[in-house]
Amino acid sequence: MSIIKDTARPVFPFTAIVGQEEMKLALILNVIDPKIGGVMIMGDRGTGKSTTIRAIADLLPQIDVIADDPFNSHPSDFELMSELVKESIISGDSLMTKLINVPMVDLPLGATEDRVCGTIDIEKALTEGIKTFEPGLLAKANRGILYVDEVNLLDDHLVDILLDSAASGWNTVEREGISIRHPARFVLVGSGNPEEGELRPQLLDRFGMHAEIRTVKEPLLRVQIVEQRSQFDQDPYICMQAYDDQQKILKAQIADAQLLLPEVIIDFSLRMKISQVCGQLDVDGLRGDIVTNRAAKAFSAYHGRKQVEISDVKEVITLCLRHRLRKDPLETIDSGFKVKQVVAEIFD
Template sequence: MAPAFPFSAIAGQDEMKLAMTIAAVDSSIGGVLVFGDRGTGKSTVVRALAGLLPSIRAAECPYHCNPDKEDDLCEHCAERRAQGKSLKVRRIDVPVVDLPLGVTEDRVVGALDLERALTDGEKAFEPGLLARANRGFLYIDEVNLLEDHIVDLLLDVAASGENVVEREGLSVRHPAKFVLIGSGNPEEGELRPQLLDRFGLSVEVSTPEDLHTRMQVIRRRDDYESDPAAFVERWKRKDGQVRRQIERAREHLPQVEVSDAMLERTSQLCMALGTDGLRGELTLIRAARAAAALDQADAVDVSHLRRVASVALRHRLRRDPLDESGSTTRVQRAVEEHLPA
């Protein structure tokens, strides 16, 4: 299996790379939605980021629980702790799980292990994709074509951070905290508003129109496919720099302050745009804080808000029949008015 395309080698998709990096720094932001043309590197960025992230400490259980957080342990790990037993811990790569179209509900949430039931007469739980994605990324390509009942499942689990299975005599509860990454082509249908609102950040990608950028993308992709190992080795140092930047940002994130003045600016911007609810403001503040952490800044300032405003708010705007301009243009106009540089 060929190694993932290096994250730092991806050209022409700076906004998408920024959104993915921010989601990696602060998973509470709520994931990233990427809509755009086919063949623009949407899935490449997701897999490249996963290969870039530092490994994590995990308990040896089907849900790779975080041994450093008592509240995030599954029933099995919590029981071992309660009995005074230590957890076996190992380091694993950050999970990246694909959720295919047409997937069944049992495959997503888990179900009765039929093999053990038939051979041993024992009721045992076979974990699903949500268990595998815990503490990692759940990637849905063509997310706008996902069946409604699967969307409802994802909404419930994304809101609670926990998967609850009550069926076939089983009663299982396990942690399921993941960064939801969705991609799709807007020509193939719109996303349900309930699911759209759950994505913290939204990115619009298009085919590069700059000649130099197009040549750069094609050259790098051709070099990678000719000799993946050599290409990855060539970009190893730059990928290492991005990895260390993410690690430092995660450590620095709790120290980044958000002043009342920045909160006021954020609320003014959201009120001017007429965003529904308060989730837009909360996401914008969290994204700006993550951007500040990436800069190793001690406090959020206007430049951080300006940098992330479009990705945090463009998918939260109500349609205005009197304004034919796109959501990105509307956000940028409001930013220039309420967050001048």
């Protein structure tokens, strides 16, 4: 119990969250393989979107970083290091390392581009010849999770910047001929309420997965959720203690899946079927095919298997494709149902 009380801020246990299986699965698969490209969670107000997203970060194993480095640089992977750390390692300097919790960064709705990307001190650069960089939220989120609530209300220009950094793994800041580049590899998680407006299709398509969540209708489940929340608010540590064993099991499962992922293979016949589904649904580009392949591998690794099965593809394909379909304003059929229909035709 004393171990749990050492945590800076009590986090509602992920394994205690009732329902919303689609959102939970999408988050787990993205932390197993961040290259899936993040997840967009759309749903009603008060359905636990923020609670679930904050809870997933608490499940991840700690990461090794260079001490006092603002970019959470990896001690041995050049792709995840800042330029300064690279130079120090090439020079043979010995650098101190430390273990930290996976960063969980919230992007406020009113954030400016400078706050997100960071700023260069032009005056110092011109007068003293020193490149002084004030890191932004993208630097802080490197190797972690960047969460944007109400992403559909965020300025399109900022959404573009976030998606570009998430896809390339780098953030570049340029001012007055001075350029600074740093690693920015993070799982981008956006949430929003469709009543407040949709994201532009070309931005929505850039999110790897799209989870739709609805308010729980069953009275018994609603009572259970309310009771759990009340217990957590009354004494978070007792609630965390009650779910400690389940949290440890899931934590180990995610860590094992991350290690197993490079060994997972997906047969050519399955890849063909995935592409057939994408073709029949008239999905633009190849992002849908790529993400579905990645997600199916992550799902297989999550269940401890090295070979992707048909059932793995069926579990993830709706999450990967439903937001990539062209919307017909007169269409009454749900996009998720449409994906399932085509999957049933091709796979069965």
